[in-house]
Amino acid sequence: MSQKNYIFSLLSGASLFACPMVAHAQAAAEAAPSEDIVVTGSRTTKNGNDSPTPVTVVSKDMLTDVRPTSITESLNVLPVFSGSRGQTTNPSATGGVGGGNGNAAQLNLRNVGATRTLVLMDGRRVPPSSFTNIVDADVIPQMLIERVDTVTGGVSAVYGSDAVSGVVNFITNKNFNGVKATASAGISQYGDGRQVNLGIAAGTKIGDRGHFEMSYEFRDDTGVLRRSDRSWFTRPTVVASVVGSTAAAGSAANPWTLIENTTLANFPFGGRIIGCGTACGLAGQYFATDGTLSAFANGTATGTSGIQSGGAGGYADNSLKSAQRTHQAFARFDYELSDAVKFWAIGSYNYKRNSFFADDIQLSAVTMNRANAFLLPAYQSQMTASTFTFSRTLAQAERFNGIPVTTQYMFAGGLTGKVAEWDWNVAYTRGTSKLETLLRNNVNNQKLAASLDSVLVGSTPTCYAATQSATAAAYADCKPLNVFGPTSSSAAALDYILDDTNYVAWTRQHDVTADISGSPFDTWAGPVNVALSGEWRFQDFRSQSEATPTQYAVCPPTSTGGVLNCTPFNPATGAGTILYRQTFPASPKISQSVWEVAAEATVPLLRDVPLIQSFDVNGAVRYTKYNTVGEYWTWKLGADWKVTDDLRFRGTLSRDIRAPTLNDLFAPTSVVIVNNNDLKAGSPVPAPGQLPSVNQSNPNLTAEIGNTLTAGAVYKPSFAPGFSFAVDYYRIKIKNAITTVQGFQQPIQQGCYDQGIQLYCDLIVRNSSGAVTSWLVRPVNLSVVETYGFDFEANYAGQLGGRPLMLRALAAWQPHIRYIQPGTTTLDQGGVAFGPTGLIASPSWRVTGIMSYQVTDGFKFDVMYRWRNKLKISGNPTDNFVAGQGTMPAYGQASLNLSWKVPDGRLVEQSEFFINIQNLFNVNPPIGNQTNTGTGAGGFGGFAVGDDPIGRYFTAGVRVKF
Incomplete structure (x- = not known):
């Protein structure tokens, strides 16, 4: 041969x-x-x-x-x-x-x-x-x-x-x-x-x-x-189908269903008041425009609480x-x-x-003072508790960037x-x-906690932690964050709460x-x-690593005397908020x-x-x-x-x-x-x-x-x-x-x-x-x-x-x-x-x-x-x-x-x-x-x-x- x-x-x-x-x-x-x-x-x-x-x-x-x-x-x-x-x-x-x-x-x-x-x-x-x-x-x-x-x-x-x-x-x-x-x-x-x-x-x-x-x-x-950037991408997700069902998701009594245009009802881009005290009429309303509350525009409910198709809820928009x-x-x-x-x-x-x-910042049921410097007095007076809980997709900030x-x-x-x-x-x-x-744009929970708790000093919104003698030096550069509306936050405040951390x-x-x-x-x-x-x-x-899972936030003092936004995240001790949202171990x-x-x-x-x-x-x-x-x-x-x-x-x-x-x-x-x-x-x-x-x-x-x-x-x-x-x-x-x-x-x-x-x-x-x-x-x-x-x-x-x-x-x-x-x-x-x-x-x-x-x-x-x-x-x-x-x-x-x-x-x-032409007939993926x-x-x-x-x-x- x-x-x-x-x-x-x-x-x-x-x-x-x-x-x-x-x-x-x-x-x-x-x-x-x-x-x-x-x-x-x-x-x-x-x-x-x-x-x-x-x-x-x-x-x-x-x-x-x-x-x-x-x-x-x-x-x-x-x-x-x-x-x-x-x-x-x-x-x-x-x-x-x-x-x-x-x-x-x-x-x-x-x-x-x-x-x-x-x-x-x-x-x-x-x-x-x-x-x-x-x-x-x-x-x-x-x-x-x-x-x-x-x-x-x-x-x-x-x-x-x-x-x-x-x-x-x-x-x-x-x-x-x-x-x-x-x-x-x-x-x-x-x-x-x-x-x-x-x-x-x-x-x-x-x-x-x-x-x-x-x-x-x-x-x-x-x-x-x-x-x-692709019209075929309609935010499809698979969720339970039967609204109000107590049956397990995916069971015969509550089967899965594919929905499009999925939204997170509790995380609209302008923010939503989740709870504000007994008989508070503002609960469930959202900030459709900066500073102004509106009745929430619900989409079609699904068998999963808080997940809707359409409506005013928020969503992510990650890289394709x-x-x-x-x-x-x-x-x-x-x-x-x-x-x-x-x-x-x-x-x-x-x-x-x-x-x-990847994902935008989410504020998830954070506890805030009703006397927050950016909340209109008319809304403060309608709250029956000294604090309220609030959620938002903060799409105004830059997305998390890896x-x-x-x-x-x-x-x-x-x-x-x-x-x-x-x-x-x-x-x-x-x-x-x-x-x-x-x-890039890694949320610093300690700075976020301080920035969310703002009070008026004269007519100027100021981080409460910066007004207290024990913490004024530590929070001297704190910028108060206005979260009440789709475009309410200042660039300076967003820059303050977001850090760039490196892992090698x-x-x-x-x-x-x-x-x-x-x-x-x-x-x-x-x-x-x-x-x-x-x-x-x-x-x-x-x-x-500059952001490790063993770094915990030092929670700043709060204007309500409580602990703001410091929920128990540490599984070892049951206390302490992780300093950064995204971490690598050293x-x-x-x-x-x-x-x-x-x-x-x-x-x-x-x-x-x-x-x-x-x-x-x-x-x-x-x-x-x-x-x-x-x-x-x-x-x-x-x-x-x-x-x-x-x-x-x-x-x-x-x-x-x-x-x-x-x-x-x-x-x-x-x-x-x-x-x-x-x-x-x-x-x-x-x-x-x-x-x-x-x-x-x-x-x-x-x-x-x-x-x-x-x-x-x-x-x-x-x-x-x-x-x-x-x-x-x-x-x-x-x-x-x-x-x-x-x-x-x-x-x-x-x-x-x-x-x-x-x-x-x-x-x-x-x-x-x-x-x-x-x-x-x-x-x-x-x-x-x-x-x-x-x-x-x-x-x-x-x-x-x-x-x-x-x-x-x-x-x-x-x-x-x-x-x-x-x-x-x-x-x-x-x-x-x-x-x-x-x-x-x-x-x-x-x-x-x-x-x-x-x-x-x-x-x-x-x-x-x-x-x-x-x-x-x-x-x-x-x-x-x-x-x-x-x-x-x-x-x-x-x-x-x-x-x-x-x-x-x-x-x-x-x-x-x-x-060369790839996907010659421009066929969209299912x-x-x-x-x-x-x-x-x-x-x-x-x-x-x-x-x-x-x-x-x-x-x-x-x-x-x-």
Whole structure:
């Protein structure tokens, strides 16, 4: 077989789910005719044809043709990815899901969790980017990426812990010579979401033995900073439907219903008086205009108190897509020290800045003096108590703005060589990631309390605390806050109560690896290939924070002699208001080290016998020892049966692990303020307001254990050259799964109230009167995660009218993702749009179709169509919905790429202009939301992640090579 045909065979049928473009494979073969393409599935096989583990091989050129943006966004068009996070997921920073940057590019295979997908670059671990051990894949330099290998089966025995659902390996082009550059700009049909992408790469030989290459890239994406910028976003939420019902929300007697134009009746933009004493006629009125009360304009009531459709209530307007700016620099040098030994070294620098806007400030039933300097005397006289309670959405202030900035350095170097028939490698990698998260417009509760309590000094409103000798110095700069009306607050007062706080975290990783592979002997069926490897890895983490959950407000004196706005938020002591609304814990240095040794072998058993052209078995075993969570064995067994040149079968069994992260084990306590209802029948309900969700670590965690089965077939009929069809079955079961259990979750509350499970009851903290004062959140080895499905791919590479034509259809069927947890109803997230604990959409059918046609030597077009099936809103089988609701329609969108190549010139070797249109027909995503999301109106969900919320998007650019 010629080298070109060999490479074509490799890439069109190398795996059960391969998807490189044939033209690109041929170009690679012509550029490097003496080199095999070594894919990621195994250390003992030279290419995917021999690997028993399914491997998706996708070229960078294909990704940029169908979606000319970041490679990580482009990868997510492949159906094997589901549940990945990025710029259009719900904006967050604090909390376990946010991890300091909730818009990080988190690749997720099979939607069983990004932490169970191992991210590599050239076979080496990429250092994590946040305290949740997530790798933000956008830090990968892209100009010199040649292809991306995705292993869609458990391979912990081959590549180490965390590879439970698979591996994503970014492969760089190590032999690039010349100079290439790219420039593009894009904008949405609505005039927002502007993007600029610039990149340049250069490579050259150094003498006869050396090679150097480098690249730089810049990306600027302004994002879409308000959800209201899209007309289809109608603030959909899912709430109880029966007004006044005492039946549990979501029960048959009080089913869930989807409402639009959701408003929070108690939080209008001008503020509302909640209570002002017995028989006070002002209770329930609101400030429709500055300073003047009006009867509240109610919308349509729902089965959840305070949640309405329409009316004068307030709502949020969070970012739809976060803004992003990146700088990436990469360099690689290699030198042949001898004919048998090569030295190499790489260095990379990555800077990534996201910016997103989240909720407006909410004043939730704050207690105020009726003699407040800004309240008209006519209203003061009608109040029958000395104080009143007041709520408002303070949209006049700037929204909370999270700005995470990741700066990551990676240096690696090593030696590769050959001794007789043995190949060996030794490498050291050091990665350092610095995450700085600026929380802009973070409410300072101490300043807020002082600012809300104003008195008249002469005719001038003044903070009461500034008039008292004991506190005058501390509050000399206090600015009184007028909250009575939509535009009543002064800029000076808003600036006083809002601070900018900073969080800085450092993650450092040292990684030393060594491996040797070769063929020590032959069997009757061919050479036995063996690989031995070892790895030592050390990781540490530390952080500093200007707004920690252990900082408490020093409540100022009040004009009523009471304690203003200092409700019991501290779950440890039952007293004290947290100083800042949004917090990060500061962490001392915590660390973890691990030793791993592994062996792998591929043994050919049969060759050229009836019905068996070849039959190989593959096995791997790994011993892993953590200094924190103990010792583990992982293994993999696989077989590859080639019946004929047309048909082959293969399959694997594996045992894999994922160790708990440093954050899971040792993170200090952090607090996020949330709105959630107490579902216990008859329990005291505190005044409407926000409660702390207290995030705790768990040093007693152990590793998760995953068991994976894959089996499939590849058919390349000789009577239809250029056509191939592949199908692959997989089943994953993860035991001892680390689950973050949240006390406010409905299943957890029901597990406590209905079944008395103490573990769950311990997560709900109540005061002496029985009212909930805080919710606890902690990781535990509690769950079993099960999923199974099929991957399909059909390829055709041929000609139409004498011109090259490529057709490709890729599909994934994943009907169930079950989360089995003691004492709770099993959640099945397969085919579901929303879920708890950060779970996001996982369609049970995901399909991508691609057609590429070379119309002339210079003009080519590519069409891509992506489709998902209808989704359920909830994976909880006990949830009931109003008839005709509970699902979101199927969704599909098309994209078009047109490219023109200019004939080669004297200076320019290649040049190409392109126009790309994403969401060609401007299809709006179906609306929906998670159950019980009324309090997050305008700020959470609204569409299934993976659907396109931006709309038709135009990109134009040029690529040149000198």
